Structures are given as structure tokens and as C-alpha cells.
Amino acid sequence: MPDTRVATSTRSHADVRQVGINPNHWYVVARSAEVTNQPLGVMLWQHPIVLYRDRAGTIQALADRCPHRYVKLSRGQVVGDAIECAYHGWQVDAQGHCAAIPYLEAQQKLPNCRVRRYPVQEQDGFIWLFPGEPARSSQVALLGVPEWDHLNYIASVTTIDCQAHFSFLIENLMDMYHGHLHQNYQAWADPKLQELHEDGDRIDAYYQAQSYYRIDKIWSVSQLFFPALRRLHPEPLTVSYTYPHWTSTLGEDFKIYCLFCPVGPTHTRAYLLHFTSLHAFPNLHKLPIAFRRFVKNSLFGSAKGLLDGLVRQDVEMLEDEQQAYLTQPEPPRELNRALVSVQRLIRTQAEQVYY
CATH class of the missing domain: 3.90.380.10 (Naphthalene 1,2-dioxygenase Alpha Subunit; Chain A, domain 1)
Known part of the structure; x- marks a missing residue:
């Protein structure tokens, strides 16, 4: 995914009804009870995201975009710790890597493609997601409840x-x-x-x-x-x-x-x-x-x-x-x-x- 973030130091008088969010904060995208082992699609500032629980019950968050034909992964199903696209059955693991393709031929290798993975935490009954620079997520505290x-x-x-x-x-x-x-x-x-x-x-x-x-x-x-x-x-x-x-x-x-x-x-x-x-x-x-x-x-x-x-x-x-x-x-x-x-x-x- 191309990096579309830009600095806006020249926009000090920007129309407040037009400005975007600062992604380097934790946002709440769902209640804990809403996320199961069935994919849940959410939207945070025009970015589609899919949430699901893996076999250990841990929340995973990926861009809701299959690396194959770019359809929504949230239309698919969770298989083990991966999410399987409903269109062709491509599986994407919790790290965002392509993990399996059902019709992969013997001489073919899995494509070297990756879906964006988001820092996510489950705390105080809610799912908190950090849409900004992943390295900064550990430096920013959750509000908490x-x-x-x-x-x-x-x-x-x-x-x-x-x-x-x-x-x-x-x-x-x-x-x-x-x-x-x-x-x-x-x-x-x-x-x-x-x-x-x-x-x-x-x-x-x-x-x-x-x-x-x-x-x-x-x-x-x-x-x-x-x-x-x-x-x-x-x-x-x-x-x-x-x-x-x-x-x-x-x-x-x-x-x-x-x-x-x-x-x-x-x-x-x-x-x-x-x-x-x-x-x-x-x-x-x-x-x-x-x-x-x-x-x-x-x-x-x-x-x-x-x-x-x-x-x-x-x-x-x-x-x-x-x-x-x-x-x-x-x-x-x-x-x-x-x-x-x-x-x-x-x-x-x-x-x-x-x-």
C-alpha cells in the first residue's frame, strides 16, 4: 500500500470540517463481544480493516483487502490463525503474508505479497487499534476505561x-x-x-x-x-x-x-x-x-x-x-x-x- 501520509504544517488555518485524524493515536473500532472467529469488517478514516480472533482467541487486525484481486477479506472465513478470501480461497496469515493458495501448482511459489497489519489491543471491553506508524504504537498510551x-x-x-x-x-x-x-x-x-x-x-x-x-x-x-x-x-x-x-x-x-x-x-x-x-x-x-x-x-x-x-x-x-x-x-x-x-x-x- 502506498504511503499517502503527508505533513500539513502549512494548514494551520485549515477548515476544521475538512481535516483528517491524526493516526498516531489509539481508536476504538469495536466492542470485544463483537469480534469472534468470524471476520468483522470495520472502517477507520476511509481505511477498511478486518478483525478476527485466531485459535488462541487473540484479536488480529489486517487491511480488509485480499492481495490477489483486492476484494474484502471480511467476506471470507477464519481458517486456523489465517483468514481465507471468499473469492479464490487465498489465505492470509495474522502477519499479513500469503499463507496458502488452493490451486498453487507444484512449480509455483507463494507470491511475495503482504497485507497491512495493524497494532491492536483488547482492553476494558473494547478493541483499540492504532492506524498510524506501527513503531509509535508502543509509545502512545491507551485512554483506557x-x-x-x-x-x-x-x-x-x-x-x-x-x-x-x-x-x-x-x-x-x-x-x-x-x-x-x-x-x-x-x-x-x-x-x-x-x-x-x-x-x-x-x-x-x-x-x-x-x-x-x-x-x-x-x-x-x-x-x-x-x-x-x-x-x-x-x-x-x-x-x-x-x-x-x-x-x-x-x-x-x-x-x-x-x-x-x-x-x-x-x-x-x-x-x-x-x-x-x-x-x-x-x-x-x-x-x-x-x-x-x-x-x-x-x-x-x-x-x-x-x-x-x-x-x-x-x-x-x-x-x-x-x-x-x-x-x-x-x-x-x-x-x-x-x-x-x-x-x-x-x-x-x-x-x-x-x-
Whole structure:
């Protein structure tokens, strides 16, 4: 595959809706449960990739492109540790080398061709892929989701899939002033931006807000199901863009992640994770681990209805923004300082290296 990456140091004023990703970061391309011993095709910034598990259950990631006729390997099947193309049965091993051809004649040798192999890790319930220079993958840390396996956190997950550039989504997540949109789905009200910090590839916006939820009684989780039980009270609200992902904390009770997989210039996928803390119940922590794990697993997805409602409403707005931009690309009238910082960070990352 030709190297199409180019430096963009001259693009400091590039249109943020046009810039690409910095590939030298870890992106989330799937949930662990989505990858089996059947090939799974995914797309990360216009690059088709096939994921599968080998005989040991280890995740393998290759360019989704057979070296023979360039059809998608994800249409084939896993044979041992290799993936077999559906078209002619060529097999490509986990290193990307051609391993077998069913009609190879006795005097013929396997062609010296190779499919691109991507660094990939399975951690915290997700598949993380590094699309940039492989040698740099060990130098860049994964964001990680430590609450995923922690027994004191109840998790809910939903998928965001929107026909819009990824900058629209991260701006939406960093903008706490659009609660007017969500009404019954909103977890907080009356946010006020207190501080804004920029440091390298990270932006932290500190808001003071009013939270609708307080997890301090054994029945508190029921507030997620019955909005009438909610009561406003002041809580700090922090949102952070640690390129290319987003995190948020609301008081001591809630942690939210958005793990990005930009598909292309006008298509973004992401995983939105919501964690409810059980730290307020010390007696629960004294119970047997097996029981605590049962509680955690039983309550998995308890906030999914809330997340789905938020995502549905946000995606409509993001796709409206994208279509409006395509029709008449004029700068929006933005007053939130956090979004100016977001655009600056996106441009800076794109200028370092992109493809």
C-alpha cells in the first residue's frame, strides 16, 4: 500500500470540517463481544480493516483487502490463525503474508505479497487499534476505561452513528449549554463554565452545574427509570477532550466516556459509555465478590434508555449541522470558549500527520 501520509504544517488555518485524524493515536473500532472467529469488517478514516480472533482467541487486525484481486477479506472465513478470501480461497496469515493458495501448482511459489497489519489491543471491553506508524504504537498510551471491570461501577453502553464530521460530535460533547435540546433526558441543568485548560493533546472544561441525580440511597438507581424522583442539587461537571476521545464526570456519582472511531469526512461512529458509581454504599463493598459481580452484571444497561434518548436527539442536530455546512459552509456564531479550543486542538493534531 502506498504511503499517502503527508505533513500539513502549512494548514494551520485549515477548515476544521475538512481535516483528517491524526493516526498516531489509539481508536476504538469495536466492542470485544463483537469480534469472534468470524471476520468483522470495520472502517477507520476511509481505511477498511478486518478483525478476527485466531485459535488462541487473540484479536488480529489486517487491511480488509485480499492481495490477489483486492476484494474484502471480511467476506471470507477464519481458517486456523489465517483468514481465507471468499473469492479464490487465498489465505492470509495474522502477519499479513500469503499463507496458502488452493490451486498453487507444484512449480509455483507463494507470491511475495503482504497485507497491512495493524497494532491492536483488547482492553476494558473494547478493541483499540492504532492506524498510524506501527513503531509509535508502543509509545502512545491507551485512554483506557478502568470502570469497565471495577465492581463499584454500573455500566451502560450505546453506539453513536452519525453522518457528520467527527468535529461536530466532539464539539457537541464539550458544549454543556445545549441541554435545552434534551429536556427529560438531561442529567444536569444550569451549567456555567468556570475554567478552561489546554495542555498538549488535552482540553479540560470545568463547569458548575445542577445535577438531577444523587446516588446516596439503596433505591437511588431507580431515578434512572423514574424521572419524577429526580431532585436538583449543585455538582461540579468536568468535560475533557483527550484527543481523540472524550470523558466527563458529574460530581462523584457519574462518569461518561465517548470513544471515537471516525469513519470518514462525513461519517462518525463512537461508543458512549455511562458509569454509575456505587462508592456511596460501603456495606455493599464488604459483600462477597461473586455477589457484587452479580449486582454489576444484573444492572448493566440500566441507563441505556437515557443514553439512547440523548444520542437520538444529538444525532439529528449533528446531521443538520453537517448538511448545513455542505450547503453553505459559513462559520457558526459560537460564544463557548471550549469549542474554540476544540477546533484548535483538532487542527493541531491534523497538522502533525494525517492520511
